Amino acid sequence: MDSSVRKRVTNADSDQINMSTDLEYENLQDEDGGHRGGWFDKLFSNLSLADDPKMVMKSNRCNRCYLATLFISCLAFLAVGILIGYFVKDNTTPNDNETNPASGLTGQPSVEEAIRKIINRLDKSKIKENLRLYSSDTRMSGTPGGNELVHILEKSWKEAGIDSVKTTPYDVLMSYPNDTHPNKIQLISGNTVLFESATAEKALDADSNKKTIVAPFNAFASAGVAEGDLVYVNYARIEDFMYLTKNLSMDLTGKVLIARYGKIFRGSKVENAQNHNASGIVMYTDPSDFNMAGEATYPSSWWMPDTGVQRGTVGPDGDFLTPFYPAKDYAYRKTEKDIAEFRIPAQPISYGDAEKFLRELNGVEAPPDWRGKLNITYRIGTGFSNASLKAKLIVNNFEEIRTIYNVIGYIKGSVEPDRYILLGNHYDAWVFGSIDPLSGTAALTEIIHSLGDMLKQGIRPKRTIVFCSWGAEEHGLFGSTEWVEEYMKVLYERSIAYLNVDYAADYNYVLTAGTSPLLQDTLYETTKLIANPDKTSSYKTLYDIWNKRAPGENGEPSVYYSLGSGSDMATFYQRAGVPSVDMWFTYNSDKWPILSYPVYHSAYETINLYENYIDPDYSYNLAMAQLWSGMAWKLANDDLLKFDVRRYSTAITHFVSNLENKFSKSWHAQNVNIDALKSAAQNLTDSANKFQTYVKSASIKSAIDYRIINDKMIQFERAFIDPEGLPERRIYKHVIFAPSKYDSYSDNDFPGIVDTMFEIESNKAVDKWDQLKQQVSIATFTIQSAANTLDDVGL
Numbered sequence: 029m030d031s032s033v034r035k036r037v038t039n040a041d042s043d044q045i046n047m048s049t050d051l052e053y054e055n056l057q058d059e060d061g062g063h064r065g066g067w068f069d070k071l072f073s074n075l076s077l078a079d080d081p082k083m084v085m086k087s088n089r090c091n092r093c094y095l096a097t098l099f100i101s102c103l104a105f106l107a108v109g110i111l112i113g114y115f116v117k118d119n120t121t122p123n124d125n126e127t128n129p130a131s132g133l134t135g136q137p138s139v140e141e142a143i144r145k146i147i148n149r150l151d152k153s154k155i156k157e158n159l160r161l162y163s164s165d166t167r168m169s170g171t172p173g174g175n176e177l178v179h180i181l182e183k184s185w186k187e188a189g190i191d192s193v194k195t196t197p198y199d200v201l202m203s204y205p206n207d208t209h210p211n212k213i214q215l216i217s218g219n220t221v222l223f224e225s226a227t228a229e230k231a232l233d234a235d236s237n238k239k240t241i242v243a244p245f246n247a248f249a250s251a252g253v254a255e256g257d258l259v260y261v262n263y264a265r266i267e268d269f270m271y272l273t274k275n276l277s278m279d280l281t282g283k284v285l286i287a288r289y290g291k292i293f294r295g296s297k298v299e300n301a302q303n304h305n306a307s308g309i310v311m312y313t314d315p316s317d318f319n320m321a322g323e324a325t326y327p328s329s330w331w332m333p334d335t336g337v338q339r340g341t342v343g344p345d346g347d348f349l350t351p352f353y354p355a356k357d358y359a360y361r362k363t364e365k366d367i368a369e370f371r372i373p374a375q376p377i378s379y380g381d382a383e384k385f386l387r388e389l390n391g392v393e394a395p396p397d398w399r400g401k402l403n404i405t406y407r408i409g410t411g412f413s414n415a416s417l418k419a420k421l422i423v424n425n426f427e428e429i430r431t432i433y434n435v436i437g438y439i440k441g442s443v444e445p446d447r448y449i450l451l452g453n454h455y456d457a458w459v460f461g462s463i464d465p466l467s468g469t470a471a472l473t474e475i476i477h478s479l480g481d482m483l484k485q486g487i488r489p490k491r492t493i494v495f496c497s498w499g500a501e502e503h504g505l506f507g508s509t510e511w512v513e514e515y516m517k518v519l520y521e522r523s524i525a526y527l528n529v530d531y532a533a534d535y536n537y538v539l540t541a542g543t544s545p546l547l548q549d550t551l552y553e554t555t556k557l558i559a560n561p562d563k564t565s566s567y568k569t570l571y572d573i574w575n576k577r578a579p580g581e582n583g584e585p586s587v588y589y590s591l592g593s594g595s596d597m598a599t600f601y602q603r604a605g606v607p608s609v610d611m612w613f614t615y616n617s618d619k620w621p622i623l624s625y626p627v628y629h630s631a632y633e634t635i636n637l638y639e640n641y642i643d644p645d646y647s648y649n650l651a652m653a654q655l656w657s658g659m660a661w662k663l664a665n666d667d668l669l670k671f672d673v674r675r676y677s678t679a680i681t682h683f684v685s686n687l688e689n690k691f692s693k694s695w696h697a698q699n700v701n702i703d704a705l706k707s708a709a710q711n712l713t714d715s716a717n718k719f720q721t722y723v724k725s726a727s728i729k730s731a732i733d734y735r736i737i738n739d740k741m742i743q744f745e746r747a748f749i750d751p752e753g754l755p756e757r758r759i760y761k762h763v764i765f766a767p768s769k770y771d772s773y774s775d776n777d778f779p780g781i782v783d784t785m786f787e788i789e790s791n792k793a794v795d796k797w798d799q800l801k802q803q804v805s806i807a808t809f810t811i812q813s814a815a816n817t818l819d820d821v822g823l
Contacts, residue, residue, distance in 0.1 A: 139661065140557065145487070146654075147557070152650040154474050154477070156470075159462065159649075162180070162466040167456055168456055169506070170430035170431070170432055182195055185437045189480035189481075190438065194436055197431050197433050198347070198434075198499075198510040199356075202430045202432070204426060206426060207243065210424070211227070213419060227243055227244075228243055229336060232326060232327050234636075236631045245375065245425055246298075248504075249342050251425050252373045257410045258389060260286050261286070263292060266300060280301075284419040285301050289338055302372050307421075310419075312376065313628075316399075318622055319626055326626075332379075333632070334379055337376050338628055352758075375423055389408070390413040392408055394407060434507045435496075439492065441490050442490055444491045445491070447523075449660050450526045451493070451527050452527070453496070453528070453529050453531075454596055456499055457502065459631045463534050464633065468530060470532070490667075501596055502629075505599060512603065513599075516604055520604055527656060532612060532648065534614050536647070536648045540578070540613070541585075541587050542589070543588075544607035547608070549670040552584065557569075560573045561651040589679060589765060590776070597609070598767070603749075603759065607671070611655070613651070668723070671741040671744070673741065674716045674717060677709075677713045681710075698800075704805075755780060755799060760779070763779075763780065763806060764778065764810075769786075778803075
């Protein structure tokens with residue numbers, strides 16, 4: 029909440045207090061305006077004192093007797109009250125808002141009752157209306173369509189009746205394709221162009237025929253021309269390049285590379301290509317990874333047609349020109365020539381076009397696990413079977429500073445307004461974004477209207493709920509990163525949780541959730557309150573069907589802890605240390621072993637696709653809105669947060685055990701202190717068990733008791749943040765979970781340790797052993813620090 033909002037609330041409260049004081053004062057005025065002196069004067073206003081001194085003395089004696097009697101009576105009543113309070117046991121339960129002194133407001137429904145009111149109010153027909161409106165035009169940030177949606181959201185959220193809504197602008201470096209000189213890859217022979225990739229996707233429905241569709245491109249890929257022999261590099265992972273350069277002894281200098289999308293972040297593919305001195309790279313969606321070969325494609329199904337192209341950024345998180353600080357008008361900015369991340373052109377194409385190039389390659393056949401589902405013999409190259417043929421990649425992207433906007437809404441907490449639960453989703457899309465992200469945006473707006481109705485009924489959360497609609501997520505998490513950088517100090521001290529829904533559903537089968545260990549129990553408890561969206565199933569609750577379709581350990585549904593950097597939770601979790609969750613409904617990966625929903629980031633991600641193949645009756649979108657809002661309400665109202673720190677200590681013990689099993693021999697040979705790391709993990713386990721036992725058995729009776737325990741649990745996640753950041757990647761500061769150096773979509777456990785060991789083992793970087801010892805030392809210190817935060821004093 030910004031200072032102007034705080035000031036308005038404070039002034040309103042002050043006016044109310046002054047009004048009651050003035051009324052009290054008016055009641056103590058004489059008819060002629062003289063002040064009587066309060067209740068003590070009024071007590072004697074009916075006494076008439078005679079002029080006779082004896083009468084005065086008698087009256088004074090009577091007054092003293094009266095006062096003495098009154099004083100004794102007060103003491104007696106006080107004593108009785110103390111005895112009653114002593115002998116009457118406290119039957120208050122932690123979440124009984126009627127009696128609990130921590131609840132702040134009386135007459136409020138219980139947490140579970142309020143959640144049921146919220147989820148019963150949520151209306152899937154309204155979600156449908158929202159999604160149809162939001163996806164009716166293209167919504168890329170920094171464009172008219174994106175800015176239009178900002179105004180639509182701001183207006184709707186204000187109409188919902190929440191306390192405050194504002195937009196936050198940031199001036200960031202953005203990347204766009206050149207409309208008049210589109211990107212392409214050509215198959216050439218001398219000066220003759222034999223084939224050229226499509227510069228736009230073929231129109232297959234009414235939406236994909238609109239003129240506002242952005243041309244396929246990779247944001248922040250360097251403009252330029254790359255010409256030369258073509259080489260197929262599979263997924264362009266580190267291991268793929270190792271196979272080419274070591275097993276096949278290939279020199280990739282000056283080559284144009286072609287890779288299939290998937291497995292790792294596309295930006296990591298470009299980086300790997302640069303590191304091997306390639307002149308450019310082309311990426312395509314192979315049917316083996318995004319389709320079921322032989323089945324009908326969109327618009328007859330949800331499968332990607334051979335004309336579809338996956339757009340996407342190849343840049344890192346946050347504005348290039350203002351690293352670590354918000355891109356405000358006062359910010360110091362690097363110059364664009366100082367940006368050295370991208371030196372080669374890159375471009376996505378369809379698998380229909382990719383086949384034309386791959387079919388002509390010569391060289392050895394690709395290994396079996398490199399072969400996709402195109403109707404060709406997969407070969408690696410170098411070059412084509414016709415030696416006169418070359419590949420020519422032409423990229424004309426441009427960068428410029430543009431203003432992007434976040435839409436932020438607030439419901440102020442009644443008891444702890446300085447403790448925040450944040451719900452986030454981005455509104456920007458590469459094209460129409462009916463799945464990513466607008467299915468989530470449609471749900472978020474309906475949640476805001478539901479909670480707005482709660483406010484109108486006098487039902488307010490104890491803690492502040494913040495609603496966040498982020499801009500320019502697709503370009504590199506710009507909106508959320510700049511906002512977190514601006515409010516880092518406040519978030520670090522006061523935020524409880526960040527709940528991210530990038531999109532509500534990409535199919536109607538099973539819930540998927542990545543979470544901090546601290547939010548796992550709240551997630552489970554809330555799913556038990558939500559009805560199963562699959563009405564053909566006999567399972568009653570979302571928890572039950574989730575546990576059936578995605579079973580995990582200990583009889584609980586499967587979750588993952590490594591949140592990666594694929595959406596807006598990244599900066600909250602890995603830089604601010606805010607416990608975070610990322611969740612959506614998806615397909616059955618056992619039935620369809622694909623890497624993503626098929627039409628991901630293409631022009632075919634339309635409302636027609638969503639309503640015909642993804643979530644036809646919006647039941648799964650509604651279930652996500654219910655889960656999202658239910659979790660938020662629990663976290664905003666549970667007197668005692670359901671953070672079980674033992675889940676964290678169990679995970680860390682497991683991670684340390686994995687390190688020992690994998691590296692103990694080489695570590696002992698190099699005198700790496702693994703024993704201290706194991707000891708710290710054991711100390712954390714002991715402290716977590718002790719703390720959780722105390723929490724379970726403690727006699728908590730006051731708001732300050734809850735505050736003390738909750739603050740320890742909130743700050744526990746922050747204990748794993750190292751302000752110095754990871755080696756060569758200071759932007760990532762979480763010692764336990766952070767994106768892999770070689771794939772920002774996925775996390776490593778102990779990333780500083782694991783990435784350093786990868787360099788030692790794979791690249792024979794023997795000079796990295798000292799860095800490894802330092803990273804083990806940092807991990808040991810960090811784990812021990814986390815254990816200290818749970819102690820009574822901790823010093």
